[in-house]
Amino acid sequence: MKVILLQDVKGQGKKDQIVEVSDGFARNFLFPQKKAIPADAQAQNQLKGKRESEQHRIDEERKAARELADKLQGVVLHIKAPSGGDGRLYGAVTNKEIATALSEKVGNAIDKRKISLDSPIKAHGTYQITVKLYEGIEGKFTVSVEG
Known part of the structure; x- marks a missing residue:
């Protein structure tokens, strides 16, 4: 019997796959536990529509990420932070501060977790920062820390 899995089933397949299982396994285990539905024409059409809408959503997110990456190109953030006489900051410029300033600018x-800093910025200067916008898409911009 062909069924469409509604969740991952060990030894059978992953969610939204159409798999062939024995009739007894389907009737006695998969259907009662709501782990699968019969793979009739209507269910297959629903699955196809769901996959298409998911692909459309992914394409839209990827397109928006590319546009944002292009928008970030050449952006320079000026962040003021208190510092001592030797150019070292009293505190540090963190991902959160950069994310807030960048969100206001663009x-x-x-999300602050998408900004990759090796360590917090603790001195005056200009820094190249990378933002992971989507899988395989990164945006780069410059942060200038002033006193």
Whole structure:
């Protein structure tokens, strides 16, 4: 019997796959536990529509990430931070501060976890920062820390 899995089933397949299982396994285990539905024409059409809408959503997110990466190219953030006489900051400029300033500048919400800093910025200067916007898409911008 062909069934469409509604969740991952060990030894059978992953969610939204159409797999062939024995009639007894389907009737006695998969259907009662709501882990699968019969793979009739209507269910297959629903699955196809679901896959298409998911692919469309992924394409839209990827397109938006590319546009944001292009928008970030050449952006320079000026962040003021208190410092001592030797150019070292009293505190540090963290991902959170950079994300807040960047969100205000470009108008898109940027998650602080997507900004990659090796370590917090603790001195004056100019730094190249990378933002992971989507799988395989990164944006680069410059942060200038001033006193």
